[in-house]
Amino acid sequence: MKFFYAPGTCSIGIHLLLEEIGAPYESIKVDFRAKEQFSEKFRALNPKGKVPTLVRDDGSVLTEFQAIAFWLARAYPKAGLLAEDLEGQTRTMELLDFMVASVHMRGFTFILVPMKFTPTEAAQQELTAHGRSVVADGFDRLASTLGDKDWLMGNFSIADAALFYLTTWAKAKDVALPATLAAFHERMLARPSVQRALKIIG
Numbered sequence: 001m002k003f004f005y006a007p008g009t010c011s012i013g014i015h016l017l018l019e020e021i022g023a024p025y026e027s028i029k030v031d032f033r034a035k036e037q038f039s040e041k042f043r044a045l046n047p048k049g050k051v052p053t054l055v056r057d058d059g060s061v062l063t064e065f066q067a068i069a070f071w072l073a074r075a076y077p078k079a080g081l082l083a084e085d086l087e088g089q090t091r092t093m094e095l096l097d098f099m100v101a102s103v104h105m106r107g108f109t110f111i112l113v114p115m116k117f118t119p120t121e122a123a124q125q126e127l128t129a130h131g132r133s134v135v136a137d138g139f140d141r142l143a144s145t146l147g148d149k150d151w152l153m154g155n156f157s158i159a160d161a162a163l164f165y166l167t168t169w170a171k172a173k174d175v176a177l178p179a180t181l182a183a184f185h186e187r188m189l190a191r192p193s194v195q196r197a198l199k200i201i202g
């Protein structure tokens, strides 16, 4: 497999899952500073110009965090990254979608890149404030789902990979984390898969 990632982005979630699985793959950095995601070469692979992007061993390209995470978990079941029962799988996907489509796309996006939406400073500040309130609400919900468990679904799963990139952004952007999510972040940092992925990213 070939995995296209960018430092500081949501692709860390998939990177750590690849490390959990242990199957051979090559890490290929997409340099956002050089706007490589918009290059013809990368767009030929993923016309959406986004990471994470995974090229599978048969040459087919898979995009979108939830789809890649689900496929990895199903293709490499020995890694135990997804519940085996339908209800467990459905609840995992429900959580993943909430984290990626709501907390990330409708929350952190406005904190991280408000300038993409408006050139006006005051409007950017309003967007950022809106993003912070969406994230705070999302973290409250996620803390309540986590409860006193170590991992969102009880056992470690693809859902925890998504939560990790969100808690990483929270740390980087000084966004308050409920105590249980801060402890979750530390647990993730202690996992060898996460340490290996962070080392590759540099």
Ligand SMILES: N[C@@H](CCC(=O)N[C@@H](CS)C(=O)NCC(=O)O)C(=O)O
Residues within 6 Å of the ligand: 009, 010, 011, 037, 049, 050, 051, 052, 063, 064, 065, 066, 100
């Ligand atoms: N829904 C998308 C979200 C991916 C996404 O937003 N990726 C960001 C990095 S976190 C990206 O590649 N952005 C490219 C850019 O900002 O030009 C997915 O899951 O693949």
